[in-house]
Amino acid sequence: MELFPSDAVFTPDVSWVALWPMVVMALGGLLLLTISSLGKGRIPRPFYALWAVLTSVGSFITAIPLWAQVHGWEDAVLWYDPEVDPTGPFSTVGGVIAADGFSVFLTMLIAVSMVAVVLVIEAYLDREQDRFPEMFALTMFAALGGMVMVSANDLIVLLLGLETLSVAAYVLAAMDLRRVQSQEAGFKYFVLGAFSSAFFLYGIAFIYGATGGTGLVHITDFLAANVLLGSSGLMLLLGLGLLIVGFAFKVALVPFHSWSPDVYDGTPSPLVTFMSSVVKVAAFAGMLRVLVMAFESAGADWRPVIQGLAVLSLVGGALGAIVQSNVKRLLAYSSISHAGFILLGVEAASDVGTAAVVIYLTAYSALVIGSFTVVTLVARSGDRLHTLTDYQGLGRTSPLVAGLFTFFLLAQAGVPFTAGFYAKFSAVIAAVDAGTAWLAAVAMLSAVIAAYLYLRLVVTMWFVDPAAETDTSHVGVPAAAGIALAGCAAAVLWIGIFPNTLTDWAERSVPAVVQPAPPNLVESGDEADADVEFEVGPDGMPGMPGPMPGEMDFGELDLESLGIDPAELEAMLEGGDLGFDVDVEFEDPPG
């Protein structure tokens, strides 16, 4: 016997405030594609760039009221109604999308990064005389996937975000039709990416089997309340291990990094700014939310693994970069060593660590976007010149570009009063705070090794005479790329000199464990005639979609609109064959 008729529809609670940044990005991308196919090439390309920039800005603006709602800035934002919208972190769409400081801040970071990335792409397309706007649309869809990932509160949604991001990124890597390296990069990125997604999924399947749910809040509660022994414990460990391998591939940690130098090398340079900023931000956010929040009580299992990966990435990234003669590959290794630093914050599994990750991701995004913008410009027409030889004497021929590159490189090395220093400092503090001072020591040693590679590049630019084959033509800075460079440089300086604001924001950007709201059973306007509270056993409830063990308060129900006859319900309750305990208070008892 079923309590609910099979045609009863359970609609999850949807808070559109939390979804607007994603909706804007998705609509912007779709409309761009529509307009471009209707325009048939008659619309000038700068229009699409402007469109993409405006969409990203719109996405950022719609995130502001969300930030206000999460942090209770009622007074600061006009269109926020405290009567309707509760203040504080919340989850929506049946608890699968989280709106907390962490998700909102990183959504904003992705939106801002997108503005810079779009400008760099515009400068590149202008130079290459390429009319096609697909690059903008694909980066927008990928950014949408990133936003879903940073907000995902359920492993299914995390996977959907990851795939939206990745599939778009595979195409972006293979975007340059004229260079066979680009297709090779696309294929390598695709195979390794799909391979790692498959590992990731296999891990999720085992975690689902061991915990009985895919919601991160469910997993948190389940692991806090149960100790898994025997085969269930083994399944959980296996799942966790596969999940970490999947993430390690995505963010390119040693020993899962071998794709990244090739992909950075082959991918069109402006798109590397996207891959190294937005993709990294989203993947690290997913990793942090899953490990630090959902698997908090399993910390003893995953922390040693992350420590090992951190050491390997820090040392491997720094050492691998030394032998490189290609600037893009060199920067790929440098980003591996940065990923090692970010792992210090993840490994700390604390609020300090989370803040350090947020600070590092912000600083790192500005640094890599700036660096790869310079690489894009120096590569000249055709995106060809990437070896160290091509950078010889750049300081003399194009002092502005060389100066900016020097600035970004020194910041990456961690020179004080730049964002790089403050980010590294935060990560090291987090590691010491978590009681892993040895890891902090390894990180600082590796920073010294990494400094060599940045300085080598700087010396090449300023103190080495150009070789015979070096292109010594002046490297101009187009307006679009200039805005992106200026923005990145300003951000790097600002974070380095006045770190307090960012620290303040980062400390509020902590993922929150928010219980999902119960499904809506009463349409507003219906008259409630019963107060129902269920206590459901581990088998779930017959006739209900999905697992909902534990107690559930449905609140007031309008039984008639659900098609339930109060008298029949009463008879069922007395019969006692429902398979779960239910407590119903009738306002108007039948009979």
Next chain:
Amino acid sequence: MLLNQFLLLGAVLFCIGVYGVLVRRNGVMVLMSIELILNAVNINLVAFGTHLQQATGQAFALFVIPIAAAEVAVGLAIVLMIYRNRRSIDVDSLDEMKG
């Protein structure tokens, strides 16, 4: 229900898929191997869902199927582009970049 059998089937498929990705030199075969891994995951998800008597497992599998399709569509497009350029889809010949 006999959960073990299904998990074992999933594990065997997973291993065949991983072996295929690592060993096969033909780009299309690599794509098919990735499909095998994703289907191993689907078997696991449905088996766990049935074991736990939940619809979540099957719902998840329904998400995985279109994801796999989207991935393969993009993968085939890239393989096709490589074939047009080089008249070969031998994965080992993709060695333009080294370092």
